Amino acid sequence: MDQELMSNEENYCFDIAGYLHVPGVLNRGEVEQLNQTIDKAGQLSDMLGWDGELKEPFRELLVHPHLVWYLNQIVGIGFRLDREPKILCDETCDTTAPLIGGNEPRMPGIAYYHQNGRRYCEGVRVIWALEDVNEGDGGFVLLPCSHKSNVASPEDITTGEDDMGLTHQPVLKAGDLLIVALSALQGMRPWQGAGQQRLLSYEYVGRGVIRSAGTGSMTEEEPHPEWHDSLSEEQRASLYKPGYKSTTPAPTIVTDGKTVKMDETREVFHPSIYKLDPDSEIDYKEFYFWDLNGYLVLRGVMDEEWLAAANETIDKFEDRIVVGEELARGSKSLAGTGRPLLSGLLELPEPYCEPFRQMIAHPVVEHRLNWMGASGGRCGGATAFCSVLGGSGHSLHSNNEPLYPPMGYVFQNGRSYDQAVTVAWQLRDVEPGLGGFACVPGSHKAFYPMPPGIRTCDDDMGLVVQPVMKAGDVLFFGDGATTHGALAWKNPISRRGILIKYTSRNFHRSGGDMVHPESRWGDLIAGMSDAQLAVMRGPDRDVGTNNVPRLQVENGQVAVSYERGSALYSKEAPTGPLTK
Ligand SMILES: [Fe+2]
Structure with a gap:
C-alpha cells in the first residue's frame, strides 16, 4: 500500500453506507488456489485448522496486508479475529432467517464510533469473493446506512416481507474484498445465481471487544474460587469471567429496584426511560x-x-x-x-x-x-x-x-x-x-x-x-x-x-427587513458605531460562510469586515461602513 491513509472516497463510503468494496485484492492465481483447496478439503468451515498445507492460504488471508491496512483504519490497531471463518452459502446459513444487526438498540461491542476525526468500527465482517456474484444472484445482503440507524429495524425489513427497497445485494468479482460494519443490518438470502456460491467470511472486532468465546478446551469451564460456592446465583453472575462458553453471552440479572432474578435466556436487559408512543401518529x-x-x-x-x-x-x-x-x-x-x-x-x-x-x-x-x-x-x-x-x-x-x-x-x-x-x-x-x-x-x-x-x-x-x-x-x-x-x-x-x-423555526435563511438595526430597534441605535450596528442586526441569512457583516480584532482594535465570502450573500447586508 503506497498511500499512508484511506482516501476520502473510501472513508466517506464506509462512513455513510457501512460497507466498502475493494475490487481485485486477490489475483486469479490466488483465487484459484483458495478454490482448489476448498474443493480438496470438501468442507465449508474450520479452515484455519485444516490438515497440513490446506489451512495455509486461509491463515495467510487472516493477515493479508491489504486487509490489515484497511482494518487498522476502520476498526483500529490491535483488531482481532472474533470467530472462525466460514463459507457463506445455502449449506452453512439459514437463508430464511431475519437479517441481524442495525444500530438500535445499540450494541456497543460492534457499534460505529466517530468523534473529532477518529473512527472505531468495533466489529466488521470481511468477505473475500472467491466466485463472481452478479446482480440478482442473492446470497449475502445488507442494508446500507443501517450501522447508524437510530430507529429499530421494522420486522418487515428484517424478514424481507416489505424491505421498502432498502436491501442491497453487493455485486462482486472473484478476488474482491468487501468490508461490512457488523452493526449494519445483514444476512443471507437464497442463492439464485447460475454459478457457484463462494463467499469466504471472517469476523473481526476491536482489541477490547467481548463478543464470542473461543473454541479452545480452556473455554469449556469457567474457573472460580471456592468461596463463590456459598454465593447466590445472582451474586456469582456479578462476578463472572468473560471469554468462557458458560459466560458467553454474559449472564443477565433482571432487576426492578427491589429484587434480583436471573434470566436464563440471557437476552440483554437494559431499561429505558422511554416507551414507543403508539399515539404519536407517526408511521x-x-x-x-x-x-x-x-x-x-x-x-x-x-x-x-x-x-x-x-x-x-x-x-x-x-x-x-x-x-x-x-x-x-x-x-x-x-x-x-x-x-x-x-x-x-x-x-x-x-x-x-x-x-x-x-x-x-x-x-x-x-x-x-x-x-x-x-x-x-x-x-x-x-x-x-x-x-x-x-x-x-x-x-x-x-x-x-x-x-x-x-x-x-x-x-x-x-x-x-x-x-x-x-x-x-x-x-x-x-x-x-x-x-x-x-x-x-x-x-x-x-x-x-x-x-x-x-x-x-x-x-x-x-x-x-x-x-x-x-x-x-x-x-x-x-x-x-x-x-x-x-x-x-x-x-x-x-x-x-x-x-x-x-x-425551521430556529434559523433564518433569507434575511429580510428585520435584519436592519433601525427596523429592529428604532431610535435605540441612534449614533452607534459600525461595530455596534453590526451586533444590533436582526437574524440574517445563515447559509454558507461570510455572508453577513462581522467583527474582527486586528492589533487590539475591533473592526467590521464586510468582505463577501459566498455567492449566497445576504441581500440586506451593507457593502461597507454605514456611519459617516
Ligand atoms: Fe438543493
Missing part, C-alpha cells in the same frame, strides 16, 4: 426510512383531479417558464441545457393558484414536517421544475460534513431535528434511470467531506440514488444535511416537480 416505517436515508417518498397524496388541475395550469403558463443556468458544474454525466423553472405558483391569479395553495399546510404533509423538524416551519414560494430532454442535472450539494446547524439533521430521544426540509410534489411520473432528483442516502449523518466524484456523479461509488416516483407522490428531503441534486433529464416527457422549501 413507524416512514420514520425508520427517514432517519436511515435522509429522504422520504409518500405515495399518492394528490388525486387525479388535483393533478389534472395543477398540470393544466403549468401548460397554460408555459410561456412564463424561465430557462436558468446550466447546473452540472463541470460534471460529464450531468451536462446538458439550462434548468427551466416556473416560479410564483402561489401568486398566480384565481383559480390557477388553487392547486398549489392546496399544497400549503396540507394535513398529510404538514404532519410529516412537524415530526421531521417540529412546528413553526415556514415555506417560501412554490416553483415548478420543468426540465426537458437533454436538460442538465444539478451537481450534488449539501452534506453533514462540515456540520452546519441551520440546515443540519440531529436525532435525539425519539425526535428528528431537521432544520431544512424541501417538499417536492410530483405532477408526472419519475421513471427509473431517466433523471431527476437524486441524493446520497445516509449523507445526513456523514462525518467525511463529499468526494468530487459524488458531487459530479461521475464516480459515485454506487451511493447516489434516484428515487422512482409516480405522479401524485410527495418527496421530502433534508436539503441542508442530505447530499442531493438532480441527474440529467433523459425522458422525452418533461419534468414536473413542484418544490417548496421549508425553514
Whole structure:
C-alpha cells in the first residue's frame, strides 16, 4: 500500500453506507488456489485448522496486508479475529432467517464510533469473493446506512416481507474484498445465481471487544474460587469471567429496584426511560426510512383531479417558464441545457393558484414536517421544475460534513431535528434511470467531506440514488444535511416537480427587513458605531460562510469586515461602513 491513509472516497463510503468494496485484492492465481483447496478439503468451515498445507492460504488471508491496512483504519490497531471463518452459502446459513444487526438498540461491542476525526468500527465482517456474484444472484445482503440507524429495524425489513427497497445485494468479482460494519443490518438470502456460491467470511472486532468465546478446551469451564460456592446465583453472575462458553453471552440479572432474578435466556436487559408512543401518529416505517436515508417518498397524496388541475395550469403558463443556468458544474454525466423553472405558483391569479395553495399546510404533509423538524416551519414560494430532454442535472450539494446547524439533521430521544426540509410534489411520473432528483442516502449523518466524484456523479461509488416516483407522490428531503441534486433529464416527457422549501423555526435563511438595526430597534441605535450596528442586526441569512457583516480584532482594535465570502450573500447586508 503506497498511500499512508484511506482516501476520502473510501472513508466517506464506509462512513455513510457501512460497507466498502475493494475490487481485485486477490489475483486469479490466488483465487484459484483458495478454490482448489476448498474443493480438496470438501468442507465449508474450520479452515484455519485444516490438515497440513490446506489451512495455509486461509491463515495467510487472516493477515493479508491489504486487509490489515484497511482494518487498522476502520476498526483500529490491535483488531482481532472474533470467530472462525466460514463459507457463506445455502449449506452453512439459514437463508430464511431475519437479517441481524442495525444500530438500535445499540450494541456497543460492534457499534460505529466517530468523534473529532477518529473512527472505531468495533466489529466488521470481511468477505473475500472467491466466485463472481452478479446482480440478482442473492446470497449475502445488507442494508446500507443501517450501522447508524437510530430507529429499530421494522420486522418487515428484517424478514424481507416489505424491505421498502432498502436491501442491497453487493455485486462482486472473484478476488474482491468487501468490508461490512457488523452493526449494519445483514444476512443471507437464497442463492439464485447460475454459478457457484463462494463467499469466504471472517469476523473481526476491536482489541477490547467481548463478543464470542473461543473454541479452545480452556473455554469449556469457567474457573472460580471456592468461596463463590456459598454465593447466590445472582451474586456469582456479578462476578463472572468473560471469554468462557458458560459466560458467553454474559449472564443477565433482571432487576426492578427491589429484587434480583436471573434470566436464563440471557437476552440483554437494559431499561429505558422511554416507551414507543403508539399515539404519536407517526408511521413507524416512514420514520425508520427517514432517519436511515435522509429522504422520504409518500405515495399518492394528490388525486387525479388535483393533478389534472395543477398540470393544466403549468401548460397554460408555459410561456412564463424561465430557462436558468446550466447546473452540472463541470460534471460529464450531468451536462446538458439550462434548468427551466416556473416560479410564483402561489401568486398566480384565481383559480390557477388553487392547486398549489392546496399544497400549503396540507394535513398529510404538514404532519410529516412537524415530526421531521417540529412546528413553526415556514415555506417560501412554490416553483415548478420543468426540465426537458437533454436538460442538465444539478451537481450534488449539501452534506453533514462540515456540520452546519441551520440546515443540519440531529436525532435525539425519539425526535428528528431537521432544520431544512424541501417538499417536492410530483405532477408526472419519475421513471427509473431517466433523471431527476437524486441524493446520497445516509449523507445526513456523514462525518467525511463529499468526494468530487459524488458531487459530479461521475464516480459515485454506487451511493447516489434516484428515487422512482409516480405522479401524485410527495418527496421530502433534508436539503441542508442530505447530499442531493438532480441527474440529467433523459425522458422525452418533461419534468414536473413542484418544490417548496421549508425553514425551521430556529434559523433564518433569507434575511429580510428585520435584519436592519433601525427596523429592529428604532431610535435605540441612534449614533452607534459600525461595530455596534453590526451586533444590533436582526437574524440574517445563515447559509454558507461570510455572508453577513462581522467583527474582527486586528492589533487590539475591533473592526467590521464586510468582505463577501459566498455567492449566497445576504441581500440586506451593507457593502461597507454605514456611519459617516
Ligand atoms: Fe438543493
